[in-house]
Amino acid sequence: MSGLIRTISTRTAPALRGPMITQRASVFTRPAKDPLGPAETVIGLGMFAVAILGPSGWVLANIENYKKKA
Incomplete structure (x- = not known):
């Protein structure tokens, strides 16, 4: 019985809420103005x-010091 109620509520809830506000993301579909070079890619x-x-790496290099403190 609870499965039936859940199914009905999930299908009717959007209709009862009214019109939804649509949010638009700031996504650009064009390629970059200046392509990244190999040096910038390696640095990044x-x-x-x-x-x-x-x-x-710091924790693993100093793990003996951490064991002594506890």
Whole structure:
């Protein structure tokens, strides 16, 4: 019985709410004005790698110090 009520409520709820406000995202479908060069790509990927792997590398390099403190 609860499945039937859930099905009915999910199908009628949008009609009872009235017109929805549509939100438009700021998405551009054109290509970039200036394409990125290989140097910029390497620098960007390198920065992401440092930002993601740097903190975990620091913890793993100093794990013995962390074990001594606890």
